[in-house]
Amino acid sequence: MRHSLRRGSAPPTGASAGRPAEPTEPTDSADDFDTTAEVDATFRTQRRVAVGYFVVFLAVTLAVPTLTLVLGWWSTGRIAGMSPNFVMAAGGLYVVFFLVAQAASSLADAVEDRMLGGGDEHLDALPHDDGTGST
Amino acid sequence: MAAPGATALVALLVVTAGITVAARLRARSTALDYYLAGQRVGIVTNACAICGDYLSAASFLGVAAAVYSSGLDGLWYAAGFAAGFVPVALFTAAPLRRFGQHSLPDFLASRFDSERVRAVAVVVVELVILAYLVPQAVGSGLTWSLLVGEGIGGLSPYATGVVVVSTGVAGLVIVGGMRGTTWNPALQFLLLLATLVWLTVVVVGAGFSYGGAVADLDEAPLTAPVVRADGSEELATVTHQLDEGAPARFGEAGARYDRLGQFSLVLALVLGTAGLPHVVNRFFTSPSGRAARRTTVWVVGLAGAFYALAVLLGTAARTIVPGAAVDHDWLAPLTVDGVLRVPEHAMLVLGRIYGGTGGLAVVATGALVAILSTIGGLLLAAASSWGQDIYARHVNPRATERQALRAGQAAVIVATTAAAAAALVLRPDDLADTVIAPSLVATMVTWAFCLAGSSLTPVLLLAIWWRGTTARGAVAGLVVGAVAAVALIGFGLASDEGINPRASLLLTPTIVAAPLAGVVTVVASRRGAPPADLDRIWRRMHGTAADRHAERLAELTLESTR
Numbered sequence: 012m013r014h015s016l017r018r019g020s021a022p023p024t025g026a027s028a029g030r031p032a033e034p035t036e037p038t039d040s041a042d043d044f045d046t047t048a049e050v051d052a053t054f055r056t057q058r059r060v061a062v063g064y065f066v067v068f069l070a071v072t073l074a075v076p077t078l079t080l081v082l083g084w085w086s087t088g089r090i091a092g093m094s095p096n097f098v099m100a101a102g103g104l105y106v107v108f109f110l111v112a113q114a115a116s117s118l119a120d121a122v123e124d125r126m127l128g129g130g131d132e133h134l135d136a137l138p139h140d141d142g143t144g145s146t
Numbered sequence: 147m148a149a150p151g152a153t154a155l156v157a158l159l160v161v162t163a164g165i166t167v168a169a170r171l172r173a174r175s176t177a178l179d180y181y182l183a184g185q186r187v188g189i190v191t192n193a194c195a196i197c198g199d200y201l202s203a204a205s206f207l208g209v210a211a212a213v214y215s216s217g218l219d220g221l222w223y224a225a226g227f228a229a230g231f232v233p234v235a236l237f238t239a240a241p242l243r244r245f246g247q248h249s250l251p252d253f254l255a256s257r258f259d260s261e262r263v264r265a266v267a268v269v270v271v272e273l274v275i276l277a278y279l280v281p282q283a284v285g286s287g288l289t290w291s292l293l294v295g296e297g298i299g300g301l302s303p304y305a306t307g308v309v310v311v312s313t314g315v316a317g318l319v320i321v322g323g324m325r326g327t328t329w330n331p332a333l334q335f336l337l338l339l340a341t342l343v344w345l346t347v348v349v350v351g352a353g354f355s356y357g358g359a360v361a362d363l364d365e366a367p368l369t370a371p372v373v374r375a376d377g378s379e380e381l382a383t384v385t386h387q388l389d390e391g392a393p394a395r396f397g398e399a400g401a402r403y404d405r406l407g408q409f410s411l412v413l414a415l416v417l418g419t420a421g422l423p424h425v426v427n428r429f430f431t432s433p434s435g436r437a438a439r440r441t442t443v444w445v446v447g448l449a450g451a452f453y454a455l456a457v458l459l460g461t462a463a464r465t466i467v468p469g470a471a472v473d474h475d476w477l478a479p480l481t482v483d484g485v486l487r488v489p490e491h492a493m494l495v496l497g498r499i500y501g502g503t504g505g506l507a508v509v510a511t512g513a514l515v516a517i518l519s520t521i522g523g524l525l526l527a528a529a530s531s532w533g534q535d536i537y538a539r540h541v542n543p544r545a546t547e548r549q550a551l552r553a554g555q556a557a558v559i560v561a562t563t564a565a566a567a568a569a570l571v572l573r574p575d576d577l578a579d580t581v582i583a584p585s586l587v588a589t590m591v592t593w594a595f596c597l598a599g600s601s602l603t604p605v606l607l608l609a610i611w612w613r614g615t616t617a618r619g620a621v622a623g624l625v626v627g628a629v630a631a632v633a634l635i636g637f638g639l640a641s642d643e644g645i646n647p648r649a650s651l652l653l654t655p656t657i658v659a660a661p662l663a664g665v666v667t668v669v670a671s672r673r674g675a676p677p678a679d680l681d682r683i684w685r686r687m688h689g690t691a692a693d694r695h696a697e698r699l700a701e702l703t704l705e706s707t708r
Contacts, residue, residue, distance in 0.1 A: 045689035047681045054688040058611055061236040068232050072225070072416070076408040079399045080388075086398050092357025097397050100221040101457050105228055105450030112235040112446040116439050119240070123436070127690045 198331025203285025208588030213460025230419025367393030418595025421602030619671025627663030
């Protein structure tokens, strides 16, 4: 079900005397429209995805200095002449960062594809925030 | 050294100016085009431009310097700088672009429908920009000193570098706007990466073994030059911050940070990136929210490659310079018993050891490229904040677009002058024995990250991901975060106790200031009301209608050209 609800037209994008040009606003044509319920459900899912990946990212990143404090081998062991601590800080973490960013980005894209753009009609029936900060 | 150095510098400026003018000639003269390059910058181009803006003197000279002087503890600068883009990819890139404003203050003001938020955000943004500009100017002076070695018009080489580079970049930004400063940093980043790759290939080709070097360096205590009471210099063993009484070693933690210091630095850099105005502004130039997110993933990969090489070269310099000091007389005034007096010279010295004066010119050009592109992005962010957010809205609401652009360009001149003046006052030689040495440039840039991460980032995250955030909360969070960060850094500098754990923590206060700003934002938001049209704001920020529309238009355009 596509709502017949229409937002007001987008603000003008052209410049006029006294006002600088506004950047491109989202445009709501009949085909390009998201309902409040759809967006709210997607937002909550995206927030869970982002927070989940951020926890993984932070845990791995902070684990490197933490292991220095609790595990002697982490600083004294040798992998090709370098300690595991040095290997992770000098190169391993960059790989982790890229993998986390790539995985999160792919999942976020998939969530948007699935939940917005008319894919799931049942979402219109979902409750949504009333703007009082209950989320 | 003056001839090849000057030649390299002139060539760099000519190419940069050529690109700027060419980009400018293609552009329309609207504010949208000047500040956001028409919002049509491709993913890879934008990723390279963001890297060019982001990878400053702190990254090119500072990371190698930090590794050179502090070993493993110095690596955390590189890891933190790269890590900062992961939260951007997760939390801010796509929603910021979808909301689609001119600048960070413009975004916050529109999100909360509050001119008060805009005004406070502009003040914080300008402080961040100034804090970021000063170390770039310092890096300009350091690089000019080593590259050209001569002053102009009675100025010292350091002062000449500060003045010439600052003036040159300000001129390019005024002429080129965002379109000029997109192609420039994108190409400059590729040049920067090529310089690092070349130096790495040369160093490794000469027999440098990464693992072997770290193992060898671990055998002896880490040392640093110190000035004795009689003015002479000697090497002193660096104290271990995690193991009292023991000497610090290159490949182990503890040369610079105590237990809390490492976490404090990493959190400062991780949270700071998301609030850097010149980085945030780049995301508004993407064609869609999804493109902005994908751009960030590219940035994470490209920045990771860059920093991994910078760390390797810092390690190489620590291993190679002592031996080279015996064979190369020109290293004598730069070293004390084989250890560099100014760690920021590490990369430059490495270039001269392996490539002669031409090699030094290549690396120094890379350093200047890093500085040029970052200053350009920062100045454009300053222009956007003042020209669009303050002048056109408050000072002269009836201003024509041309007048608003002129106001932004005036802000470029003011910001450049202030940063150059501060760099001339904060001479590196005078700061050699203070808490911010070693790795002077990287430490100074970290203050900008701390300010952004303590003030702008918490409010930005809550504005995007919590519907209950209000204008009152945003103002309170911005003010409390900024004041806390500045005050704590000020206490750290005033402690005058040399390098110590307390100073390290105070100089990277985000771990304290960011949570404080977040809590204050939430508490103060409870006392205010969200904007009346919050549902519309949420659809605009988190919906993909505009993305789909843009993608369909792009497809139609492609079909029509077939």
